[in-house]
Amino acid sequence: MENDTPPQPQPQPQPQPDLAGEKRKREDSPEKSTGDASSVGEEAANSGAQHPMWRTSLCSYFRRRGSAEDGCSHGDSCRYAHSEEELRPRPDGTWDPTSDRAKKLRKVSAEAKEAEEEAVTVDESSLDKCLVGLPRGWAADRLKTFLQEQGISYATAKKKKGMTVGFVTFESIEQLKNAIEVLTENRSDGKEIKIADANRRSHQKLHTEGPVSDNGVATENGTPEGTSAPEAAISSKKSVRDAVTPLAHMPYNDQLEHKKNSVAQILKRLTRNARKACPTGIPLPDWVFKSKEIGGLPCKLEGILESPVINGYRNKCEFSVGFSLEGKKTVGFMLGNFREGVTAVEEPVDCPNVSGISYKYALMFQDFLQLSSLPVWNRIDNCGFWRQFTVREGRSPAQAVEQNAETEISEVMLIVQVCSSGVDEALMKDEFDKLTVALEQGAATCSPPLPLTTIVVQDHKGISNAAPADCPLIPLLVPKVGCQSEGAVDKTRIHDHIGNLQFSISPTAFFQVNTLAAERLYTLAGDWANLNLGTLLFDVCCGTGTIGLTLAHRVGKVVGIEMNESAVLDAQRNALINGVRNCRFVCGKAEDVMDSLLTEYLGSPQKDIPVSEGEVSGTGKGEKVVDDAQSNDENMDSSEQKNENSESQQLRDTLIDSSSCAKDEIKGNSNSKVSNGLEGRHDEYNEAIGEENHGEALLINETVDTKVSDCLEDSNTFHDGSSVSNNDVTAATACQFEDIVAIVDPPRVGLHPTVIKALRTHPQIRRLVYISCNPESLVANAIELCTPTSENREKNKGHRGWRTMSSAGLARQRTKSMPKSEPFVPKRTMAVDLFPHTSHCEMVMLFER
Numbered sequence: 001m002e003n004d005t006p007p008q009p010q011p012q013p014q015p016q017p018d019l020a021g022e023k024r025k026r027e028d029s030p031e032k033s034t035g036d037a038s039s040v041g042e043e044a045a046n047s048g049a050q051h052p053m054w055r056t057s058l059c060s061y062f063r064r065r066g067s068a069e070d071g072c073s074h075g076d077s078c079r080y081a082h083s084e085e086e087l088r089p090r091p092d093g094t095w096d097p098t099s100d101r102a103k104k105l106r107k108v109s110a111e112a113k114e115a116e117e118e119a120v121t122v123d124e125s126s127l128d129k130c131l132v133g134l135p136r137g138w139a140a141d142r143l144k145t146f147l148q149e150q151g152i153s154y155a156t157a158k159k160k161k162g163m164t165v166g167f168v169t170f171e172s173i174e175q176l177k178n179a180i181e182v183l184t185e186n187r188s189d190g191k192e193i194k195i196a197d198a199n200r201r202s203h204q205k206l207h208t209e210g211p212v213s214d215n216g217v218a219t220e221n222g223t224p225e226g227t228s229a230p231e232a233a234i235s236s237k238k239s240v241r242d243a244v245t246p247l248a249h250m251p252y253n254d255q256l257e258h259k260k261n262s263v264a265q266i267l268k269r270l271t272r273n274a275r276k277a278c279p280t281g282i283p284l285p286d287w288v289f290k291s292k293e294i295g296g297l298p299c300k301l302e303g304i305l306e307s308p309v310i311n312g313y314r315n316k317c318e319f320s321v322g323f324s325l326e327g328k329k330t331v332g333f334m335l336g337n338f339r340e341g342v343t344a345v346e347e348p349v350d351c352p353n354v355s356g357i358s359y360k361y362a363l364m365f366q367d368f369l370q371l372s373s374l375p376v377w378n379r380i381d382n383c384g385f386w387r388q389f390t391v392r393e394g395r396s397p398a399q400a401v402e403q404n405a406e407t408e409i410s411e412v413m414l415i416v417q418v419c420s421s422g423v424d425e426a427l428m429k430d431e432f433d434k435l436t437v438a439l440e441q442g443a444a445t446c447s448p449p450l451p452l453t454t455i456v457v458q459d460h461k462g463i464s465n466a467a468p469a470d471c472p473l474i475p476l477l478v479p480k481v482g483c484q485s486e487g488a489v490d491k492t493r494i495h496d497h498i499g500n501l502q503f504s505i506s507p508t509a510f511f512q513v514n515t516l517a518a519e520r521l522y523t524l525a526g527d528w529a530n531l532n533l534g535t536l537l538f539d540v541c542c543g544t545g546t547i548g549l550t551l552a553h554r555v556g557k558v559v560g561i562e563m564n565e566s567a568v569l570d571a572q573r574n575a576l577i578n579g580v581r582n583c584r585f586v587c588g589k590a591e592d593v594m595d596s597l598l599t600e601y602l603g604s605p606q607k608d609i610p611v612s613e614g615e616v617s618g619t620g621k622g623e624k625v626v627d628d629a630q631s632n633d634e635n636m637d638s639s640e641q642k643n644e645n646s647e648s649q650q651l652r653d654t655l656i657d658s659s660s661c662a663k664d665e666i667k668g669n670s671n672s673k674v675s676n677g678l679e680g681r682h683d684e685y686n687e688a689i690g691e692e693n694h695g696e697a698l699l700i701n702e703t704v705d706t707k708v709s710d711c712l713e714d715s716n717t718f719h720d721g722s723s724v725s726n727n728d729v730t731a732a733t734a735c736q737f738e739d740i741v742a743i744v745d746p747p748r749v750g751l752h753p754t755v756i757k758a759l760r761t762h763p764q765i766r767r768l769v770y771i772s773c774n775p776e777s778l779v780a781n782a783i784e785l786c787t788p789t790s791e792n793r794e795k796n797k798g799h800r801g802w803r804t805m806s807s808a809g810l811a812r813q814r815t816k817s818m819p820k821s822e823p824f825v826p827k828r829t830m831a832v833d834l835f836p837h838t839s840h841c842e843m844v845m846l847f848e849r
């Protein structure tokens with residue numbers, strides 16, 4: 001497969017940056033000894049190498065006079081920049097704080113902050129206020145008590161548990177002024193409670209809290225739907241564009257600069273925490289020492305890769321359904337966080353990350369809702385029917401037209417999330433029929449007509465919109481093409497392309513939202529992983545198999561691990577449709593299967609430090625001690641029973657093995673402290689196997705040449721466990737793969753501590769590429785991977801107070817109970833912008849040992 005080669009990382013100098021605003025001190029030797037500011041430059045010039053400090057700060061003559069030409073005696077050899085143009089960025093991505101560039105960036109951030117902190121209005125027409133920063137545990141009664149204790153009079157006070165915002169209506173300006181005064185002076189539990197404007201929605205004012213909603217559905221508390229509380233002020237001050245794409249007002253280059261700077265600041269925490277966590281008596285790792293030369297960074301930050309598409313790049317938009325501030329049923333985005341008291345939904349107008357196609361579908365669905373006899377979801381009372389509307393887009397295989405991703409969109413999947421509780425089935429069916437017609441006709445009458453491949457309903461009864469992966473799916477419209485044996489739900493899929501591979505994507509499977517930028521991300525990860533045909537690659541949290549499959553041709557074998565069953569089935573299917581034969585995809589939580597898979601392929605890690613029986617390391621839920629040998633043997637036994645040679649049977653075995661792998665591990669730990677919870681999951685796995693077998697029918701019906709290349713296919717660990725003992729496996733696999741690499745791409749929370757421990761304590765894993773969508777969890781995981789361990793491993797103390805600890809603090813605690821093992825070293829890192837206009841970006845970090 002040909003992948004885009006990402007731009008080569010820019011070579012970075014390694015300076016010791018100035019402290020912002022501080023008078024510049026000359027460094028210690030060698031220049032200190034000469035007292036000559038230019039000596040470094042001269043020395044560098046003489047030696048042919050450039051000093052890390054070279055022109056990353058403005059020359060003081062230039063700062064004072066706007067020109068250094070007449071004042072600075074060092075001329076061209078001066079190590080400081082004589083103009084803004086000459087100035088170079090620091091290795092942590094920041095600029096000399098006195099430079100125009102840094103001032104401009106500061107101004108932009110200050111303006112953004114200012115916009116958020118508008119003052120509260122004090123006049124007769126604005127007596128509805130919200131209190132922001134209240135303890136989550138408080139209900140309305142506790143809020144009322146608090147107000148009374150503080151001597152604050154009011155007309156009404158409302159608050160729901162779980163929210164940090166409460167709503168208070170005052171009777172007069174005097175009451176309001178008193179409240180502002182008291183709250184400005186006092187603090188509760190050391191936390192500031194802010195008072196801000198709240199907005200009653202226009203239809204709420206009209207109905208004056210009547211008992212029936214505007215679509216005729218009475219609500220529990222007698223208030224109209226979606227109107228049971230005013231909105232927090234935040235909502236009126238932010239436009240939907242600000243809420244969804246807060247960086248959209250900046251030129252794209254400034255956005256990249258901004259992201260690189262924030263990532264650099266977060267990365268420095270890795271160095272600080274590893275230094276703190278390094279056990280007494282153990283030397284600090286070299287990389288911690290050397291970090292001083294690169295501004296405190298743990299390794300080189302090699303810049304930020306830009307997205308090839310900047311506008312309309314999202315291939316998946318999850319639109320909320322609710323009421324706008326004007327009280328209209330709306331499909332779009334919430335203006336803020338529900339926990340902050342914001343429930344208003346506004347149309348996705350002017351959000352540059354949303355594609356035109358998604359926008360049009362959102363409007364179509366919104367039009368439909370105006371006439372629907374079923375209510376939209378009310379986040380405050382947790383009732384209603386229509387909840388969420390997701391548009392997923394797939395691109396055709398044609399050459400990507402960069403900057404105009406939309407011309408590539410050939411398939412569209414619409415997912416409508418509803419809550420069917422208490423709704424008459426006939427009425428629901430009737431609504432679904434009407435919806436299907438409305439969307440089909442809407443798509444057909446657009447000019448040009450919009451692609452529409454499939455419509456599926458997700459019936460979710462939970463409180464938050466984040467539905468579990470096993471939430472029931474009801475297909476409304478299925479593509480006409482497809483295998484006869486497929487069930488309707490199995491057909492609800494779309495396709496996208498990465499490089500020359502096609503990816504089949506089912507409704508709940510993860511797929512990066514910016515496909516073209518993701519391609520760059522995967523290529524970078526593959527390049528840094530330094531792969532070869534002797535490599536065994538673990539693709540941890542593999543989703544639909546994107547990383548493993550795009551890199552499969554560069555390695556001996558890929559083992560993908562993923563907890564979402566449909567994503568695993570997609571991965572299997574994707575291997576088949578692309579003729580990739582050296583991949584195995586395992587369904588299970590990485591924390592449940594990682595250790596036994598590593599043991600299966602690499603043998604048991606050496607256990608230097610004995611682990612006391614039943615000890616649970618880390619604080620993660622579901623963590624357990626795994627008897628590697630036992631679980632491995634059981635895996636072998638279970639796979640032995642499935643030793644069949646037909647190609648299709650091999651596929652089936654992959655799936656069955658996958659489940660049994662997790663299942664057996666659970667069985668093997670039935671004596672551990674956490675056995676009960678896990679046994680519960682045992683049943684789920686049994687069910688999963690049933691479902692997988694059902695899903696397999698469609699896989700094995702496809703005619704696929706699954707001939708396996710002899711030396712690369714490790715048949716004894718994959719398809720036929722046969723009679724290999726635990727030790728034999730170690731020996732067999734050790735000679736098959738000389739290079740073991742893991743690429744991990746976890747969700748926002750990062751990797752589970754059990755997975756970190758497994759990766760770290762298997763000494764054969766010499767290289768690990770971490771892809772992260774959240775630099776904070778990357779740092780937390782990296783602390784555990786890279787901090788040296790001591791001879792005296794501490795027993796895990798359960799970490800009381802973990803709720804209040806930062807993720808880095810928690811990680812530091814965990815390093816104390818990490819079994820003695822060689823730490824990884826952070827080698828290089830780079831940001832990749834998958835999300836233009838937002839503050840998010842992906843990170844890639846290479847660890848070696």
Ligand SMILES: C[S@@+](CC[C@H](N)C(=O)[O-])C[C@H]1O[C@@H](n2cnc3c(N)ncnc32)[C@H](O)[C@@H]1O
Pocket residue numbers: 509510511512540541542543544545546547561562563564567588589590591745746747748752773
């Ligand atoms: C950021 S996505 C990456 C997916 C894939 N690598 C890609 O780029 O398309 C994270 C994936 O991890 C999966 N996941 C989340 N928690 C997991 C766990 N505990 N064990 C295994 N997979 C997990 C999610 O279902 C999701 O597919």
